[in-house]
Amino acid sequence: MATVAVxxxxxxxxxxxxxxxxxxxxxxxxxxxxxxxxxxxxxxxVGGFFALLIRLELLTPAGxxxxxxxxxxxFTMHGQVMVFFFLIPSIPAVLGNFLIPMxxxxxxxxxxxxxxxxxxxxxxAGLMMLYCIITGGVDTGWTFYTPFSTAxxxxxxxxxxxxxxxxxxxxxxxxxxxxxxxxxxxxxxLTWSRLPLFVWSMYATSIIQLLGxxxxxxxxxxxxxxxxxxxxxxxxxxxxxxxxFQHLFWFYSHPAVYxxxxxxxxxxxxxxxxxxxxxxxxxxxxxxSSIAIAVFGFLVWAHHMFVAGISLYSAMIFSILxxxxxxxxxxxxxxxxxxxxxxxxxxxxxxxxxxxxIGLFTMGxxxxxxxxxxxxxxxxxxxxxxxxxxxxxxxGGAVMGYLGGLHYWWPKISGRLYPEWLGKxxxxxxxxxxxxxxxxxxxxxxxxxxRRYWQYPxxxxxxxxxxxxxxTILAVGYVLPMIYxxxxxxxxxxxxxNPWGAAGLEWKAASPPPVTNFEETPEVSxxxxxxxxxxxxxxxxxG
Amino acid sequence: xFENFPLWPARAATTSGNxxxxxxxxxxxxxxxxxxxxxxxxxxxxKYAHSRNPRAEQIHGSLPLEITWSAVPLVIFMVIFAWxxxxxxxxxxxxxxxxxxYVVAKQWMWKLEHQQGQREINELHVPVGRDVKLIxxxxxxxxxxxxxxxxxxxxxLPGRYTTAWFHATKPGVYHLxxxxxxxxxxxGMIGQIxxxxxxxxxxxxxxxxxxxxxAANGETIxxxxxxxxxxxxxxxxxxPNLVGVFGKSIQLEDGRTVLADENYVxxxxxxxxxxxxxxxxxxxxxxxxxxxxxxxTALVAYIKSLSPPPTGAAGSPRLAPGTKSQEPKE
Numbered sequence: 001m002a003t004v005a006v007x008x009x010x011x012x013x014x015x016x017x018x019x020x021x022x023x024x025x026x027x028x029x030x031x032x033x034x035x036x037x038x039x040x041x042x043x044x045x046v047g048g049f050f051a052l053l054i055r056l057e058l059l060t061p062a063g064x065x066x067x068x069x070x071x072x073x074x075f076t077m078h079g080q081v082m083v084f085f086f087l088i089p090s091i092p093a094v095l096g097n098f099l100i101p102m103x104x105x106x107x108x109x110x111x112x113x114x115x116x117x118x119x120x121x122x123x124x125a126g127l128m129m130l131y132c133i134i135t136g137g138v139d140t141g142w143t144f145y146t147p148f149s150t151a152x153x154x155x156x157x158x159x160x161x162x163x164x165x166x167x168x169x170x171x172x173x174x175x176x177x178x179x180x181x182x183x184x185x186x187x188x189x190l191t192w193s194r195l196p197l198f199v200w201s202m203y204a205t206s207i208i209q210l211l212g213x214x215x216x217x218x219x220x221x222x223x224x225x226x227x228x229x230x231x232x233x234x235x236x237x238x239x240x241x242x243x244x245f246q247h248l249f250w251f252y253s254h255p256a257v258y259x260x261x262x263x264x265x266x267x268x269x270x271x272x273x274x275x276x277x278x279x280x281x282x283x284x285x286x287x288x289s290s291i292a293i294a295v296f297g298f299l300v301w302a303h304h305m306f307v308a309g310i311s312l313y314s315a316m317i318f319s320i321l322x323x324x325x326x327x328x329x330x331x332x333x334x335x336x337x338x339x340x341x342x343x344x345x346x347x348x349x350x351x352x353x354x355x356x357x358i359g360l361f362t363m364g365x366x367x368x369x370x371x372x373x374x375x376x377x378x379x380x381x382x383x384x385x386x387x388x389x390x391x392x393x394x395x396g397g398a399v400m401g402y403l404g405g406l407h408y409w410w411p412k413i414s415g416r417l418y419p420e421w422l423g424k425x426x427x428x429x430x431x432x433x434x435x436x437x438x439x440x441x442x443x444x445x446x447x448x449x450x451r452r453y454w455q456y457p458x459x460x461x462x463x464x465x466x467x468x469x470x471x472t473i474l475a476v477g478y479v480l481p482m483i484y485x486x487x488x489x490x491x492x493x494x495x496x497x498n499p500w501g502a503a504g505l506e507w508k509a510a511s512p513p514p515v516t517n518f519e520e521t522p523e524v525s526x527x528x529x530x531x532x533x534x535x536x537x538x539x540x541x542x543g
Numbered sequence: 544x545f546e547n548f549p550l551w552p553a554r555a556a557t558t559s560g561n562x563x564x565x566x567x568x569x570x571x572x573x574x575x576x577x578x579x580x581x582x583x584x585x586x587x588x589x590k591y592a593h594s595r596n597p598r599a600e601q602i603h604g605s606l607p608l609e610i611t612w613s614a615v616p617l618v619i620f621m622v623i624f625a626w627x628x629x630x631x632x633x634x635x636x637x638x639x640x641x642x643x644x645y646v647v648a649k650q651w652m653w654k655l656e657h658q659q660g661q662r663e664i665n666e667l668h669v670p671v672g673r674d675v676k677l678i679x680x681x682x683x684x685x686x687x688x689x690x691x692x693x694x695x696x697x698x699x700l701p702g703r704y705t706t707a708w709f710h711a712t713k714p715g716v717y718h719l720x721x722x723x724x725x726x727x728x729x730x731g732m733i734g735q736i737x738x739x740x741x742x743x744x745x746x747x748x749x750x751x752x753x754x755x756x757x758a759a760n761g762e763t764i765x766x767x768x769x770x771x772x773x774x775x776x777x778x779x780x781x782x783p784n785l786v787g788v789f790g791k792s793i794q795l796e797d798g799r800t801v802l803a804d805e806n807y808v809x810x811x812x813x814x815x816x817x818x819x820x821x822x823x824x825x826x827x828x829x830x831x832x833x834x835x836x837x838x839x840t841a842l843v844a845y846i847k848s849l850s851p852p853p854t855g856a857a858g859s860p861r862l863a864p865g866t867k868s869q870e871p872k873e
Contacts (some may be wrong), residue, residue, distance in 0.1 A: 063730070068727050068728060068729075068730070068731075069727050072724075072726070072727065072729070139726070141724045145684075145685060145723070145724070147683075147684055147685075147701065148684040148685065148724070148725060148726060151684075152650070152683060152684050152726060153726070236700070236701045236702025236703070237701065237702065242685060242700060242701070242702075243700075276591070276599060277598075277599040278599045278600075278601060278602070279601050279602065279603060281602060281603075281604050281605075282603075282604035282605070282608075282609055283603070283604065284604070285604065285609045306631070307687065307696050307697055307698050308685075308698045308700075309697075309698050309700055309703070309705045312631070312632065312635050312636075315631065316628050316631075319624055319627065319628060319631075320621075320624050323617075323620035323621065323623070323624050324617075324620075326616070326620060327613055327616055327617055327620070330612065330613075330616045331609070331612065331613055333580065334608075334612040335604075335609075337580055337583050337584060337587070338602075338608070340583075340584065340587035340588065340591060341587055341591070341602070342591060342596070342599060342600040342602065343587070343591045343596070343599045344591060344592075344593045344596050344597055344598055344599040345587070345588060345591050345592050345593055345596075346592075346593045347588070347592075355584060355588070358580070358584065359577075359580075359581060359584075362576070362577050362580055362581075363573075363577055366572075366573035366576055366577060367573065369569060369572075369573065369620065369623060370566070370569050370573075372623075372624070372627075373565060373569065373623050373624070373626065373627030374627040374628050374630065374631030375561065375562055375565055375626070375627045375628075375629070375630025375631045375634065376562060376565055376566055376569065376627060376630075377627075377631075378562075378631065378634055378694065378695060378696050378697075379562050379691070379694040379695070379696065381696065381722075382687060382689070382696070382722040382723060383722070443550060446551075446552065446566070447549060447550075447551070447552045447691065448552050448689070448691025448692075448718065448720065450689060450720045450721070450722045450730075451722075451724075452724040452729060452730075453729070453730035454729070454730045455730050455731070456730065457718065457733075459548070459549055462548040463548075531599065531601070532601045
């Protein structure tokens with residue numbers, strides 16, 4: 001094992017080569033992961049900037065900060081940037097790229113050059129999106145509902161649609177790469193039942209990316225065709241059907257929620273065993289629930305359409321199916337909680353994010369039960385209740401998991417420790433800021449405040465002020481990690497190969513890992529999370 | 544102090560209480576579940592902290608527990624599903640004999656027309672204690688008719704009718720919002736629902752200026768467009784006799800049957816060849832582009848008035864055009 005002290009001379013993936021060419025033409029999955037990290041961090045702050053402007057506009061009931069058309073573009077581009085250029089690539093393209101080959105004991109992904117190609121596709125899509133933003137933006141809502149998007153909007157719908165179309169191919173290729181890698185490149189002895197749960201969840205995610213994304217691509221292309229060539233597909237005045245668009249859009253975009261949350265669940269399933277020094281409770285149940293979510297996730301799309309004009313009975317079928325997909329999510333929460341029982345728990349930054357994830361995801365999931373109930377959904381759909389619900393899942397869940405994972409694997413990625421006290425402080429700030437931002441929105445939604453409103457009746461103001469206040473706290477919590485991660489790359493304490501005393505093949509490689517990850521191909525004869533066989537570190541190192 | 548900080552929406556229709564009851568049940572359930580999980584996490588975090596419990600005890604899992612915490616939530620979920628579905632079924636099934644209001648939405652305005660012919664913009668007057676059915680369509684993009692105090696919401700689509708209904712229980716003025724994003728002034732596409740005591744409502748009805756009832760206007764349009772040439776009501780013409788047709792099951796030429804509802808009447812005017820009645824030829828020309836949404840709703844209201852009214856509703860079937868209408872104009 002390469003746990004010997006790291007010396008400055010040891011060659012690893014970061015210092016093996018220098019210069020811009022060595023990065024832009026790399027096929028090393030670890031370098032590509034960092035390239036992704038740079039791109040999605042940029043987009044995260046672009047999308048976050050839009051979010052702050054939205055919250056500032058909503059500080060007062062009157063529309064007074066920006067023009068209504070500007071406001072409509074802000075929430076549209078906030079959604080598009082965050083969903084397609086941050087959340088969907090986030091954990092898969094950064095942590096998945098870095099970790100899947102290491103976790104399965106491989107030198108790289110199955111198709112290293114396709115891996116680089118998917119990064120270039122995301123960059124091309126991102127440039128297209130930035131072009132769209134700079135030249136005037138788009139105002140259809142991230143959902144592109146027809147016939148507004150195809151016949152009424154005067155904004156850059158085609159540009160935005162094509163940007164997302166291209167980003168979709170990046171997502172498809174990444175998913176394909178992961179599926180093949182997980183099937184074909186596991187180290188000797190690493191059976192399916194010994195795989196880390198992060199790999200299981202990434203496998204389920206990749207299946208959704210492969211099967212769902214093409215439908216989005218087709219749908220967006222049809223929108224572009226109807227708009228550019230005047231075809232009648234979705235616009236009733238040209239003989240089209242607007243509900244057809246909604247069915248096609250949500251057929252991808254509901255499973256897309258699981259593309260965002262499943263990887264986070266995988267991260268949490270790694271962090272909790274490590275910081276409780278325990279096997280995960282119910283390995284099989286947690287692994288299979290990921291697959292169940294991926295399968296059932298494809299059968300619930302029309303729960304976004306309960307008031308859209310679908311038939312009474314199809315609404316009932318989609319409601320009951322939506323409750324079925326809630327069961328595997330509940331199973332995960334119960335198993336994580338049970339893993340803490342009789343553990344030996346340390347509260348480092350990644351663990352704080354994991355606990356925060358459980359709390360916020362639980363609330364997001366439970367409010368999903370409200371929305372799946374037909375009678376309730378009629379009242380709260382398209383209100384701030386929905387906004388609060390999906391931010392609890394996609395920000396409280398997915399982003400907390402992403403940040404937890406970044407902290408957990410940062411010593412492996414950078415070879416350095418981040419400052420622990422700042423990490424804890426940021427985690428706490430994110431948790432508090434998040435709740436202050438989004439909890440009031442549940443109440444706003446039940447009171448009846450519709451989403452995508454530039455101005456609103458004055459009785460909604462107090463709750464909106466609370467929400468805006470929370471968003472500024474949240475912003476601080478998100479900027480801090482970026483600053484101290486950058487700081488730690490130069491000034492952080494040197495990390496050894498396995499600072500947390502964690503199980504998993506990735507921790508058997510040096511930090512940062514050598515180009516080929518392992519000196520020799522590992523052979524696995526143990527189950528995942530064999531924390532009874534791994535000595536706990538006396539002191540968890542504090543950066 | 545709470546004037547500008549309400550924590551519960553007004554409750555002004557029969558549906559409101561039903562929705563609130565399930566909502567409160569769900570809040571209690573969700574509160575209990577999250578509290579249970581949070582308390583467990585806090586207790587474990589305290590009891591099994593590394594400082595108190597330096598060595599973890601390895602536990603692989605427990606099949607009975609896995610089954611329990613899968614099955615128990617599933618049963619609870621099915622209860623919620625059934626409860627929610629019952630409410631939805633009521634919300635989506637307008638009672639027979641409801642007063643009808645036709646709604647035409649457009650960027651960025653609500654146009655409403657009562658059966659008696661009163662027209663309103665961004666404001667709807669309704670009586671307390673009556674069933675009111677909304678028959679809605681859009682002139683441009685998708686909108687959504689949302690009255691939080693009634694807990695009802697229904698998307699309004701171009702090219703077809705969607706319906707909603709309510710039974711107001713409390714006089715007052717309530718928000719009407721557009722809940723489906725529709726462009727620049729989406730947040731300005733708001734209005735109010737004015738719920739009046741029956742006497743006040745009658746006064747309001749008689750105070751307004753109308754140009755005849757909706758169905759009477761429809762009849763005029765029906766005559767002007769020359770419809771009676773084929774749709775004769777005395778003898779069988781080249782088109783089907785429309786008396787008594789609305790609400791019936793219709794046998795089509797291709798063997799299908801279709802319910803003659805608002806959407807079928809609409810489709811038959813705009814795309815006559817789509818669903819031809821058995822025994823007739825597809826010779827009717829389309830009226831796409833020749834009639835506005837308002838004229839369409841009037842035509843639908845007229846054809847509806849040719850069928851015997853549902854139980855309890857006022858008015859008798861209007862006379863067939865062949866026999867010269869004598870209805871006094873108000």
